[in-house]
Amino acid sequence: MEATAWPGVFREGRELYTINADVGHRVHGETLRSVGGVEYRTWDPFRSKLAGLLLRGAPDDVFGTVHSVLYLGGAHGTTVSHLADLWPEEPIFVIEKSATAFAPLLALARRRENLLPILADAQLPERYQADVGSVDLLYQDVAQRNQATIFAENVASCLSPKGRGILMLKVRSVTQRRPAAAIARETRAELVRAGLSVLGEVALAPFAREHVALLVRR
Ligand SMILES: C[S@@+](CC[C@H](N)C(=O)[O-])C[C@H]1O[C@@H](n2cnc3c(N)ncnc32)[C@H](O)[C@@H]1O
DSSP states (O other): OOESSSSTTTETEEEEEEEEEETOOOOSOEEEEEEEEEEEEEOOOOOOOHHHHHHHHTTTTOOOOOOOOOOEEOOOSSSHHHHHHOOOOOOOOEEOOHHHHHHHHHHHHHOOTTTEEEETTTTOOOGTTTHHHOOEEEEEOOOOHHHHHHHHHHHHHEEEEEEEEEEEHHHHOOOOOOOSSHHHHHHHHHHTTTOEEEEEEEEEETTTEEEEEEEEEE
């Protein structure tokens, strides 16, 4: 098992791993491996776009320095659980609007104390801004038509001045009509108009088709 340049992420062959902060428990059917008394969980890039981003070539400092995270679109907690492995001591606020997805997220949070799920609509950050405060990392994966606007409004409400953001842009949720490259370009322009610098753009195929990760800072 080798450490990678991303703190807390390990690699063996083509597989990525995080150290299991909830020893003996699986979240999404992943493989658990014990090496030298440490338990690792496989991080599947076909189930987690963030693992896909790392494998497609994220910069070493993609996360920046993290003491708190706001995650929009937690779903059942697959990617969230790996972030909780990376930063087991830091608060990770998770916004999810679907009550169906929220139930497993709550169950996950009962086992991992730094996960703080909030049943809310990410389009309304004013509803949770007071609880979340100012975070170092904003991560969004909501697959909505107005993804860029949601992201920009959450940046304005909750991202610290030196914070980093990762927007997992599902281009086909914006429109079916225009080419993916044009949608990514328009999204970047919207983020720049909102006062963000776009540090990088990474296409996530073959792990997530028609998805682009946009890496930003304020
Ligand atoms: C593609 S899934 C997220 C997968 C998850 N990020 C992962 O990697 O494990 C998108 C999720 O975003 C949620 N979602 C969509 N629109 C939302 C909104 N406006 N506010 C909060 N959650 C939203 C959906 O209910 C769904 O659970």
